[in-house]
Amino acid sequence: MKDSRYFAAFQQLGKVLMTPVMLLPIAGILLGIGAAFTSTNLVSTFPILANDYLKLFFNLCKSAGNSVFNFLPIIFAISIAIGYAKKEKGIAALASVISFVTMHNVMSTLLIHLGKLDPSNLTTGQSLVLGIPSLDVGVFGGIIVGFMVAFLHNKFYNISLPPVLGIFSGTKFVPMISILCSVVLGFIMSGIWPAIQGGLTSLSNLINSTGAFGTVIYGLSERALLPFGLHHFVYLPFFFTNLGGSAVIDGNVVEGAVNIYQAQLASPSAMFNIDVTRFIMNGKIIVAAFGLTGGALAMYKTAKPEKKNIVRGLIIAAAIPAFFTGITEPIEYSFLFVAPMLFVVHSLYSGLAYFLTYILQVNVPGTSAFGGPFLSTIFNGVMQADKGSNWIWIPILGVIFFFLYYFTFKFMILKFNYKTPGREDEIINETSENNNLSKTxxxxxxxxxxxxxxxxxxxxxxxxxxxxxxKNKEIVGDTNLWKKLGANGVVQVSDGVQVIYGSKADVYKTQIREVLGLD
Incomplete structure (x- = not known):
């Protein structure tokens, strides 16, 4: 029984994380539009984009999208705390916010005291989190806080303390114990995370010194570390330091892959160099624009027939920012937690894409800083063919990776019955034999x-x-009753029933809770 409870709690994770995942597609579209149309290269090609009103509009789009992506760790912390809290979910949400802030404040204070963090000069792996100079522990940190708070909340939300401390009994005790545990968590993360980041520094040196093999490791690790919030640590050193190369362009010494590529674009004679382009994610064009689109189609095709209409909107909204702007998180988070082996395969295919684009010398960057896959292919690929962009390989490799992802994802989803979007439960067509009942x-x-x-x-x-x-499933109405009440059916499970109401289910849940006074 205990094992089944843990299994049920793990299964619940997919549902708990659905709220932040559902935010990502619209945030990705807004961020992608804003980043693409404010990129230096695109603005120089179309001077009209330098118009103040257009700049303001696209910057507003970018800010709106960043409002989700920049705060995704705390959004995950709150969602997990609320999702796993048995009762008094509002207190759990409050405790998760306090705990998240406390953890980062502890890390900040401790690392500043030890001289390992300078607020005025943050290094790679450090960032401002809610205005706090701290370690960039990413979504992983938010998930840890969320689970910690959920555990503490369920254990102590109805605790009775001795009379002298009675004022702190019950739910008031949850934020207090969460703060204390967050202090401990901050100390632990301060010791563990820099060591992990030190290992990634060694990985960067390996990538830089091993040619094609290093390129595979670069693409694979950049994706594989996404769930831990460490993927930035892989590519940023190559973007802006001499780890990404050093070159003399038109008499000027330029360091960092992004800076070198920009200088090559501006130069009338400099040619592109694959040893630079591989670090600004030429392989990501293939994976983001084509591979994940194929994976998204596989998820749609393997969804239950009754759920395809529900899934279609989510998949299309997630695929748009990936194809046009290279923002892949909306698709990746849709299967990361429910089918982690798909993410492993995705990471391996990313390494393969980087390897092939390196071998074929595809000198087209895939980062959003250059407009993302679609615009970069046009403006840095097709329009820069005379500089050696070799853009023609992009559609060729793209088609191959589209079908590679499609057939691999489809096979694995069906073979292992992964609960990707649209495969969670069956539904029956939403019809009602009695539409004359009032809401009450x-x-x-x-x-x-x-x-x-x-x-x-x-x-x-x-x-x-x-x-x-x-309490008693035997006195729950039968299928005929539920048909009369507008449901499509009823299913008995181990601890209760599931009444199939389609899209009305969430509304009825809230209304019934209000009527019964339940949390």
């Missing part, structure tokens, strides 16, 4: 159908099902 009538009829108020322990919902934990 149907709520009370649903409650009676579940055995009455005293039989209901907990009410929740997924995309399509009203999930209810009950």
């Amino acid at each position: 009538d149907i709520l009370y009829d649903i409650i009676e159908g579940l055995g009455g108020k005293d039989n209901i322990i907990h009410v929740d919902a997924c995309f399509t099902r009203l999930r209810v934990k009950v």
Whole structure:
């Protein structure tokens, strides 16, 4: 029984993280549009983009998108704390915010005291987090905080303390114990994370010195470290330091892959160099614009037939920023937690893409700083063919990787029954045999159908099902009753029932909780 509870909690992770994942597509589109149309190269090609009003519009788009991506770690922390909290979820959310801030303040204070962090000169792997100079622990840090707070909340939200401390009993104790544990977590992360980042510095040196093999490691590790928030640590040193190369362009010494490539673009005679371009993500064009699009199509094709309409919007919205701007997180997070082996394969294919673009000398950068895959292919590829862009290989490799991702993802999803979007549960067509019930009538009829108020322990919902934990399943209404109440069916599970209401499920969940006074 204990093992089944842990398994159920892990299965719940996909549902818990659906809220932040659903935010990513629109944030990615806004950020991609803003970043692409404010890039230096594109503005120099189309001077009209330098217009103050256009710049303001695209900068606003970029800021709106960044409002999600920059705060994704704390969004994950809050979502996990709320999702796993049994009751008093608002207190869990408050405790997760306080804990997240406390952890970073502790890391900041300790590292500044030890002389390992200079707020005025942050190095790679350090950043401002909610205005706090700290270690960039990324989404991984948010997930740790979320689980820690959820555990503490469920253990202590109804604690009774001795009379002298009685004022701190119950939910008021949760933020207090969370702060104390966050102090300890901050100390632990301060010791562990710099060591991990030191290992990545050694990895950077290996990448830089091993040619084609290093290029494979670069592409693979840049993707594989995304869940831990460490992928920035892989590529940033190559972007702006001499680790990414040093060159003399038109008599000027330029260091860093991004700076060298920009200088080559501006030079009338300098040719592109693959030893520079490989560090500004030429392989990402293939993976982001084509590979993940194929993977997204596979997820759509393998979704339950009844759910394809629901999944289509999510997949299209996630694929658009990947194809046009290279922002891949909306797609990646849609399968990262529910099918981590797909992410492993994706990381391996990323390494392969970087290897092939290096061998074929595809000198087209794939970062959003250069407009992303689509615009970069046009302006840095097609229009710079005389500089040796070799852009013709992009559509050729793209088609290959599209089908490689499509067939691999489709096979693995079906073979291992991964619960990618649209495969969580079945639904039946949303029809109702009785549409004449008022809102109030149907709520009370649903409650009676579940055995009455005293039989209901907990009410929740997924995309399509009203999930209810009950004391006695035997007194829950049968399928015929639920058909009369507008449902498509009812399924009994180990601790209750699931009533299939389609898109109405989440609305009914909230309304029933309000009627019954449940959290």
